[in-house]
Amino acid sequence: xxxxxxxxxxxxxxxxxxxxxxxxxxxxxxxxxxxxxxxxxxxxxxxxxxxxxxxxxxxxxxxxxxxxxxxxxxxxxxxxxxxxxxxxxxxxxxxxxxxxxxxxxxxxxxxxxxxxxxxxxxxxxxxxxxxxxxxxxxxxxxxxxxxxxxxxxxxxxxxxxxxxxxxxxxxxxxxxxxxxxxxxxxxxxxxxxxxxxxxxxxxxxxxxxxxxxxxxxxxxxxxxxxxxxxxxxxxxxxxxxxxxxxxxxxxxxxxxxxxxxxxxxxxxxxxxxxxxxxxxxxxxxxxxxxxxxxxxxxxxxxxxxxxxxxxxxxxxxxxxxxxxxxxxxxxxxxxxxxxxxxxxxxxxxxxxxxxxxxxxxxxxxxxxxxxxxxxxxxxxxxxxxxxxxxxxxxxxxxxxxxxxxxxxxxxxxxxxxxxxxxxxxxxxxxxxxxxxxxxxxxxxxxxxxxxxxxxxxxxxxxxxxxxxxxxxxxxxxxxxxxxxxxxxxxxxxxxxxxxxxxxxxxxxxxxxxxxxxxxxxxxxxxxxxxxxxxxxxxxxxxxxxxxxxxxxxxxxxxxxxxxxxxxxxxxxxxxxxxxxxxxxxxxxxxxxxxxxxxxxxxxxxxxxxxxxxxxxxxxxxxxxxxxxxxxxxx
Amino acid sequence: xxxxxxxxxxxxxxxxxxxxxxxxxxxxxxxxxxxxxxxxxxxxxxxxxxxxxxxxxxxxxxxxxxxxxxxxxxxxxxxxxxxxxxxxxxxxxxxxxxxxxxxxxxxxxxxxxxxxxxxxxxxxxxxxxxxxxxxxxxxxxxxxxxxxxxxxxxxxxxxxxxxxxxxxxxxxxxxxxxxxxxxxxxxxxxxxxxxxxxxxxxxxx
Numbered sequence: 001x002x003x004x005x006x007x008x009x010x011x012x013x014x015x016x017x018x019x020x021x022x023x024x025x026x027x028x029x030x031x032x033x034x035x036x037x038x039x040x041x042x043x044x045x046x047x048x049x050x051x052x053x054x055x056x057x058x059x060x061x062x063x064x065x066x067x068x069x070x071x072x073x074x075x076x077x078x079x080x081x082x083x084x085x086x087x088x089x090x091x092x093x094x095x096x097x098x099x100x101x102x103x104x105x106x107x108x109x110x111x112x113x114x115x116x117x118x119x120x121x122x123x124x125x126x127x128x129x130x131x132x133x134x135x136x137x138x139x140x141x142x143x144x145x146x147x148x149x150x151x152x153x154x155x156x157x158x159x160x161x162x163x164x165x166x167x168x169x170x171x172x173x174x175x176x177x178x179x180x181x182x183x184x185x186x187x188x189x190x191x192x193x194x195x196x197x198x199x200x201x202x203x204x205x206x207x208x209x210x211x212x213x214x215x216x217x218x219x220x221x222x223x224x225x226x227x228x229x230x231x232x233x234x235x236x237x238x239x240x241x242x243x244x245x246x247x248x249x250x251x252x253x254x255x256x257x258x259x260x261x262x263x264x265x266x267x268x269x270x271x272x273x274x275x276x277x278x279x280x281x282x283x284x285x286x287x288x289x290x291x292x293x294x295x296x297x298x299x300x301x302x303x304x305x306x307x308x309x310x311x312x313x314x315x316x317x318x319x320x321x322x323x324x325x326x327x328x329x330x331x332x333x334x335x336x337x338x339x340x341x342x343x344x345x346x347x348x349x350x351x352x353x354x355x356x357x358x359x360x361x362x363x364x365x366x367x368x369x370x371x372x373x374x375x376x377x378x379x380x381x382x383x384x385x386x387x388x389x390x391x392x393x394x395x396x397x398x399x400x401x402x403x404x405x406x407x408x409x410x411x412x413x414x415x416x417x418x419x420x421x422x423x424x425x426x427x428x429x430x431x432x433x434x435x436x437x438x439x440x441x442x443x444x445x446x447x448x449x450x451x452x453x454x455x456x457x458x459x460x461x462x463x464x465x466x467x468x469x470x471x472x473x474x475x476x477x478x479x480x481x482x483x484x485x486x487x488x489x490x491x492x493x494x495x496x497x498x499x500x501x502x503x504x505x506x507x508x509x510x511x512x513x514x515x516x517x518x519x520x521x522x523x524x525x526x527x528x529x530x531x532x533x534x535x536x537x538x539x540x541x542x543x544x545x546x547x548x549x550x551x552x553x554x555x556x557x558x559x560x561x562x563x564x565x566x567x568x569x570x571x572x573x574x575x576x577x578x579x580x581x582x583x584x585x586x587x588x589x590x591x592x593x594x595x596x597x598x599x600x601x602x603x604x605x606x607x608x609x610x611x612x613x614x615x616x617x618x619x620x621x622x623x624x625x626x627x628x629x630x631x632x633x634x
Numbered sequence: 635x636x637x638x639x640x641x642x643x644x645x646x647x648x649x650x651x652x653x654x655x656x657x658x659x660x661x662x663x664x665x666x667x668x669x670x671x672x673x674x675x676x677x678x679x680x681x682x683x684x685x686x687x688x689x690x691x692x693x694x695x696x697x698x699x700x701x702x703x704x705x706x707x708x709x710x711x712x713x714x715x716x717x718x719x720x721x722x723x724x725x726x727x728x729x730x731x732x733x734x735x736x737x738x739x740x741x742x743x744x745x746x747x748x749x750x751x752x753x754x755x756x757x758x759x760x761x762x763x764x765x766x767x768x769x770x771x772x773x774x775x776x777x778x779x780x781x782x783x784x785x786x787x788x789x790x791x792x793x794x795x796x797x798x799x800x801x802x803x804x805x806x807x808x809x810x811x812x813x814x815x816x817x818x819x820x821x822x823x824x825x826x827x828x829x830x831x832x833x834x835x836x837x838x839x
Contacts, residue, residue: 113663113667114663114667182671182674185666185670186670190663190666191663216673217673217677220675220677220678224685227776228772235765237765237769237775238766238771238772239769239772239773239776244768245689245698245769247688253688254685257681531644531648545644545645545646546647547647548648549647549648549651559650560661560663561643562661563660567643567644568644568648568650571650571653571654572663573655606786610790618794618798619798621803624803627655628805633806634656
């Protein structure tokens, strides 16, 4: 018999108490994790498309030698905006956006920890992105590359406000990312369904836990670095000014101490998109659960000891470089362990080649190529040869698209029915996949060769005599095919959202808890929260061992459990929806943007920011009364 | 009414209706949220200290200007350490839910905050360097400014909590907020000690 908790049931009282209020004020006050996550995903996808369009202009420009389509100044803005958008406004935040939708559902919770902070983090992210694009439209888009090395990005070589907007964008996005990390860690540690011991946590949730800790240790570095950069530029500090005792390589250390772990913040969550998709479409649990978890943790640790391999062309001591070469090669070990676990799972499973699975399998081809060119680049001598060439461009796109974007698209196909209640079209999905796969390889594989032939990155054009014309033309054609593939994805989403096949709760017959909720889930996720007894509760007999009774429906009550064994501890009430996170985010935006123009904005901006934050915290009489009625002291 | 507790993770239907609606310490979500913020800010402080020594290793003379005066930094360290006592008493009173004591000790904490913020102004004046003098001045100002930001935010938090404790509306879980605010104060004091050592003794050793 299937326990009641495994079947979605409607509960109007519960739905009402977890719903966000109606109207425009209500819309701005939304705190439901699914609403915020959906906006977050759409926003990051919007930036992905914007960054992609910039890339298409770049490819159009480079398609033939001596092209006059765009000038060098605009070209600098193009590649800086493309890199900044993809790294800071898409790759890291989209992983968090997906997680704030899925994690509460996967752990059997009705909500997310700190829902108002979650809304605040979204608004901050949105406003940061809008600020950057507003600056770009006004021809003050950053132009010193997505990693803004001084002295080029310093006050002497980049006068004007362009780099300041870049530095403030970092403040916006990293603030948002750090808050989301705290929210996800607290949610995963404290809101898991009873019975979901750490040993039974879905692999995807493990990856988000590890990623969130990486965010906490890595992002402060880039925030500190960019703050030092902006104070160098605005108030005359000398952190990166060698004439006054500063050092430009300090920037590279701080940036890459963040930047390398960042690659893994982008790459680790998709590893367990893979694990979710492969398990479901192989009809068996992933082989080697402990190996997978340990491999993720090992990757995270190693990721913090690799940063100098981005700096082989600087005056870092040679012995130090050898250490970082070894550490870089070592990361292949946990990655390989995971690959072998997936291969074992695939080899012993009953495979079903649906679109999500195609995207997941493409990882094996694309990431493998990216990984192999990575091992080449980990060698100091080879790195010096191809440094700043298109070889590096090819490598990083193979790693990031193969490691993150392809699995992410697979994840969208996989969870789209959960988000919308409808399946995406399979035929369009296959066209989408094969066009993206072919387009990607046609676009980026020739860049390896162009790089080896000496074509430097970040040049707006090249003379015909260099002989790079044909390779570049092929790349540009590939980029166009890739773009058509992505366009088909958008068409598929728009069509399937309205007229796709209704999915039901569990269209793929998958094993984890999110498939026990309705599609799309009710505002309160689970009308009867489950007690779980298995890693794949919906697959094993007795996996959903029972249900949680005693949480009231007319309030946003959640069960808080213990960190290791998910032993029920207390019932907490999540706060009501509120407009103050939005207003606070507006005030913070005024502070951040104004401080580009005057340092005093930090002072009067703080005065502006404090009242909405206090109003956000200040309890309402009615809500307090209701809480008091049900209060049980510890 | 005594509430039943679960000793192990359940494997059947459970009834949680008699569980408490809030708890103190590591059981609460608030504790983990505060911990997360402390971890982030601790990382920022640690990295700023690394920056200090990195810049120092690249400089022939250090400090480039006269070392900062010990007087105001010493006074401030003393005030911060003393403030741990009322803060500890606030935390204890909060966890006993003793409202008069919470009000009293929160007010004393706020007084301490006013004192150390005043002393901090003089501390900036006694650094003997400016942020725009050279890289040494920049990093010293950065360290002190970062810590001051925390002093200011925690002072505002404490003031808001004091007003709330006087005016209400109150419920049990507001005492958890007071308790977590006290924990954050420990962090602000605890993180000062290494920063103090770097600013004042990193320039002398």
